[in-house]
Amino acid sequence: MNNYLINLFTKSLxxxxxxxxxxxxxxxxKEQNRKVNVDINEVPFSSLKDWDFSQNSLMHNSGKFFSIDGIRISTNYGEITDWEQPIINQPEIGYLGFITKEFDGVLHFLVQAKIEPGNINFVQLSPTLQATKSNYSKVHKGNAPAYLNYFQNVKKEQILIDQLQSEQGARFLKKRNRNIIIKIDEELEILDNFIWLTLSQIKELMRFDNVVNMDTRTVxxxxxxxxxxxxxxxxxxxxxxxxxxxxxxxxxxxxxAYDSENVNSLDDIIKFITYQKCKWELDVCKKPLHSLENWIIxxxxxxxxxxxxxxxxxxxxxxxxxEVVNWSQPMVKPVQEGLCALICKNINGVLHFIMQAKLECGNFDIIELAPTVQCLTDNYRTDSSIEGLPYLKYILNTDKxxxxxxxFQSEEGGRFYKEQNRSMIIFDEDEIPINLPENYIWMSYNQLQMFLKHNNYLNIQARSLLSALSFKLAYEETIE
Incomplete structure (x- = not known):
C-alpha cells in the first residue's frame, strides 16, 4: 500500500x-432507531411468502437470494468427524462498500444506519452499500440500494481497497463478499439515514455493544x-x-513494520498453512433437509x-x-451466545497474535486463520470444553x-436472528508461553494484513477482532 493511502487512513485514525x-x-x-417502524415476528414456514419448502431445501421461488440446504460433513479434524446440518447456500458475491471523502484534510466514511431484521437493537452502523446481487439487481422488485451507481461506475483510481472476503464458515457454504472502499471528491447528497464518520470514530463506536455491524467490521x-x-x-x-x-x-x-523481528517469517507461515490444508480433510455433500440426521423439522x-x-x-x-418494506424469509437463530477471543503479547518488542488454523464446513479451502478461541455453536462453559480447548480456561478467567x-458484537442481521458473540482482545506479556499447540501460530499485525489482501485466509471472526485495533486506547472525547 502506497504512502498516500497510509497517510490518508492514518489521519482518519x-x-x-x-x-x-x-x-x-x-x-x-438513537434517533434513527426511534423514528423507524420495525415489526418482526416468528411465523410458521407455511406463512413464508414466495418461499418453497420442498423435500430438498428451503428456497426462494425466484431461485435467487439464498436457500437453506442440508449437508453431510466428513473430516479428520476435531473430536466429531461426521455430522449433518442445515447451511445457508448463497453463491452470489455481494457488495460491502464504503464511500469516503476528505473534509478539512481528514478522510471520512459514509456510514449507514441500517436496520436488519436480526439486529438485537435494530439500527446498527453499516457500510454505505450493503447488498447482495439479488438485492441490487432488484429481484425483489423494490428500489435499488442507495449510492449503488458509485460502486458500479467506479474508476480504478478511486478504489482504495478491494478484496474478496469470506463469510461465516460454519453457517454459509463457501460465501464471499466484495469488500471495497472508494474515494470521491464531488459533492454528494446525504440521505437521512447516512452520516460521515472518521475511522477513529468507527473504531471508537465498536467499543459499545452491538452498534457497529459485522459488515462494517470486515471492511x-x-x-x-x-x-x-x-x-x-x-x-x-x-x-x-x-x-x-x-x-x-x-x-x-x-x-x-514489514521488517520487524517476527517470530515466524512469511515463508514459515505459508508452510504452516500448507501443512494444515494437507493434513486435514473436508468432504461436504448435499443432502435433503428432511432427511438430516439428528435434526427435527x-x-x-x-x-x-x-x-x-x-x-x-x-x-x-x-x-x-x-428497498422493500414488507417481506418474509428464513433466518438462523442461535441457541446461545458465543465467544471469540484474540490473545496477543510482545515478543522481542513486536506485538504478536495467536492465530489458529480452523476447519469449518463452509470454508472454500479447508481451513482459515481464526482467533485464538472461537466458540460459536456449542456451550463453551462445559467442563470438557474448558479443559480440552486450548486457551479457553485462561480467557474465561483472565484479569480485566x-x-x-x-x-458483545452481533453477527450479520440479514441472515442471523439476534445472534451476538462476546469479542475479546487480551494483551498478556507474562503468562502466555511462546510454544503453541500444533495448529496455532504467532503472527505479527503486518503479516496478518498481508494475508488479508488475499482471499480466504482470515475468517470473519478474526477480521472482526482485528478491525477493533487502534493506537488510541484513551479517547480524548468523553461519550455520554
Whole structure:
C-alpha cells in the first residue's frame, strides 16, 4: 500500500477533526432507531411468502437470494468427524462498500444506519452499500440500494481497497463478499439515514455493544493501521500526536513494520498453512433437509435433537426504510451466545497474535486463520470444553486489566436472528508461553494484513477482532 493511502487512513485514525462529534453520532443512532417502524415476528414456514419448502431445501421461488440446504460433513479434524446440518447456500458475491471523502484534510466514511431484521437493537452502523446481487439487481422488485451507481461506475483510481472476503464458515457454504472502499471528491447528497464518520470514530463506536455491524467490521479490518519499514516508526510517532505511547501501542506499532523481528517469517507461515490444508480433510455433500440426521423439522423451526448449535426459523418482517418494506424469509437463530477471543503479547518488542488454523464446513479451502478461541455453536462453559480447548480456561478467567477490547458484537442481521458473540482482545506479556499447540501460530499485525489482501485466509471472526485495533486506547472525547 502506497504512502498516500497510509497517510490518508492514518489521519482518519489518529486525527481529531471530524464533521460530527462521536457523542452526536450516538444520539443520531438513537434517533434513527426511534423514528423507524420495525415489526418482526416468528411465523410458521407455511406463512413464508414466495418461499418453497420442498423435500430438498428451503428456497426462494425466484431461485435467487439464498436457500437453506442440508449437508453431510466428513473430516479428520476435531473430536466429531461426521455430522449433518442445515447451511445457508448463497453463491452470489455481494457488495460491502464504503464511500469516503476528505473534509478539512481528514478522510471520512459514509456510514449507514441500517436496520436488519436480526439486529438485537435494530439500527446498527453499516457500510454505505450493503447488498447482495439479488438485492441490487432488484429481484425483489423494490428500489435499488442507495449510492449503488458509485460502486458500479467506479474508476480504478478511486478504489482504495478491494478484496474478496469470506463469510461465516460454519453457517454459509463457501460465501464471499466484495469488500471495497472508494474515494470521491464531488459533492454528494446525504440521505437521512447516512452520516460521515472518521475511522477513529468507527473504531471508537465498536467499543459499545452491538452498534457497529459485522459488515462494517470486515471492511474496516482491511485498512492497515500503518504499513512501513522500521526506519519510519519514529517519524510516525512525531507526525501523529494522537498516538498514545504504552507497551501495547509500542508493540503494535513495531508489529506494523514489514521488517520487524517476527517470530515466524512469511515463508514459515505459508508452510504452516500448507501443512494444515494437507493434513486435514473436508468432504461436504448435499443432502435433503428432511432427511438430516439428528435434526427435527416442525411447522415453525428446524432444530437439533439436543437443542444445541442453532435453529432455522421463519420471520415476517416490516421495516419502513428498506428497498422493500414488507417481506418474509428464513433466518438462523442461535441457541446461545458465543465467544471469540484474540490473545496477543510482545515478543522481542513486536506485538504478536495467536492465530489458529480452523476447519469449518463452509470454508472454500479447508481451513482459515481464526482467533485464538472461537466458540460459536456449542456451550463453551462445559467442563470438557474448558479443559480440552486450548486457551479457553485462561480467557474465561483472565484479569480485566489485560483486556484491550471486550464487547458483545452481533453477527450479520440479514441472515442471523439476534445472534451476538462476546469479542475479546487480551494483551498478556507474562503468562502466555511462546510454544503453541500444533495448529496455532504467532503472527505479527503486518503479516496478518498481508494475508488479508488475499482471499480466504482470515475468517470473519478474526477480521472482526482485528478491525477493533487502534493506537488510541484513551479517547480524548468523553461519550455520554
Amino acid at each position: 489518529l486525527g481529531n477533526k471530524a464533521v460530527h462529534s462521536t457523542s452526536y453520532a450516538l444520539k443520531w443512532i 474496516v479490518s482491511g485498512i492497515p493501521l500503518f504499513e512501513s519499514s522500521k526506519i519510519n516508526l519514529d517519524q510516525f510517532r512525531h507526525t501523529f500526536p494522537g498516538f498514545s505511547s504504552s507497551n501495547f501501542n509500542e508493540g503494535l506499532l513495531e508489529s506494523c 416442525t411447522d415453525r423451526n428446524i432444530y437439533h435433537i439436543d437443542n444445541k448449535y442453532f435453529e432455522i426459523i421463519a420471520a415476517d418482517i416490516v421495516i419502513d426504510n428498506r 486489566g489485560k483486556l484491550i477490547f471486550d464487547t
